[in-house]
Amino acid sequence: MAYQIVHLGEMIEVLGENKCKQLFANFSCPLDSDIEYFLKEKAILFQKMAVSRTYLVYTSYKNENVLVGYFALSSKGLSVRRNVSATLRKKITGSKSREITAIPVFLIGQLSKNYADNLDKLSLISGAELLRMAFRKIIEAQRLTGGRIILVECIDNKKLEEFYTRHGFIFLDKDGNDGLFRYIREINGICIV
Numbered sequence: 001m002a003y004q005i006v007h008l009g010e011m012i013e014v015l016g017e018n019k020c021k022q023l024f025a026n027f028s029c030p031l032d033s034d035i036e037y038f039l040k041e042k043a044i045l046f047q048k049m050a051v052s053r054t055y056l057v058y059t060s061y062k063n064e065n066v067l068v069g070y071f072a073l074s075s076k077g078l079s080v081r082r083n084v085s086a087t088l089r090k091k092i093t094g095s096k097s098r099e100i101t102a103i104p105v106f107l108i109g110q111l112s113k114n115y116a117d118n119l120d121k122l123s124l125i126s127g128a129e130l131l132r133m134a135f136r137k138i139i140e141a142q143r144l145t146g147g148r149i150i151l152v153e154c155i156d157n158k159k160l161e162e163f164y165t166r167h168g169f170i171f172l173d174k175d176g177n178d179g180l181f182r183y184i185r186e187i188n189g190i191c192i193v
Contacts, residue, residue: 001059001124003068005133008047008054017044027067028116032155035112039070046072052109057133059124068125071134072110073141077102078151078184081173088172091186092149105149105184106138131167135190142187150187153180 011020021044029035043054052074058065079102080089086096093100111130113120138150152169154160161171161181168190169183 003125003129003133004058004065006056006058008043008056011056012044012047020044023067026116027070027114029112030115031157031159032112034155035110038072038110043072046074052107053137054110055133055137057125057130061122061124066119066124067114068119069113069130070110071108071112071130071137073134073137074107074109076105076107076151078105078149088170091170092172092184094148103149104147105151106141106147106187108134108138108150108152111152127163128167138187139190148187150185152183153178154183156181 008020015023021040024039024043027036027039039054043052046052047054052072054070054072056067057069057071059068060066078092080092080100082098082101084092089098089100090096093103108131111127111134113125113127113130135150141147150169151172152164153175154164156174156179161183164183165171167185169185172182172184174181
């Protein structure tokens with residue numbers, strides 16, 4: 001299936017904020033209301049503030065361009081707790097040294113298929129394909145800026161845990177600030193074919 005990845009900033013330039021909001025109004029993610037809320041209420045603001053970059057994924061269905069999913073990327077500082085094992089510390093920081101207490105990481109802040117109008121039942125895109133698209137963008141950024149780790153933060157959900165571990169992420173911890181489960185993976189070794 002052919003996909004078109006549209007950068008939200010470019011979409012705003014061409015269509016304007018109000019038209020973008022209208023297009024997002026039909027997006028649905030019943031699995032996590034925060035994902036839906038982000039696209040409808042925060043994505044444009046975060047784009048303008050340069051907090052994150054949102055990518056909308058479209059495909060053709062019945063001769064119409066359909067929003068089948070999206071992902072949002074950002075950077076974040078990851079604190080490396082003192083009680084992290086030496087092996088995991090080396091994976092995260094590249095060194096077993098306890099002196100390194102934080103590193104910059106690439107954050108996949110949002111990633112979801114569109115469940116509106118039963119689009120998910122049509123199998124127009126898979127979560128794995130959305131993740132590969134996010135990986136491609138991260139690899140582009142990594143070539144320009146460096147970096148070694150991708151972080152995802154998600155709600156406690158068995159399906160999400162299985163999805164991320166199946167794609168090479170390992171459980172890091174439960175963030176004490178907001179209760180999200182955090183998973184990491186190294187950028188090196190990502191297969192995006």
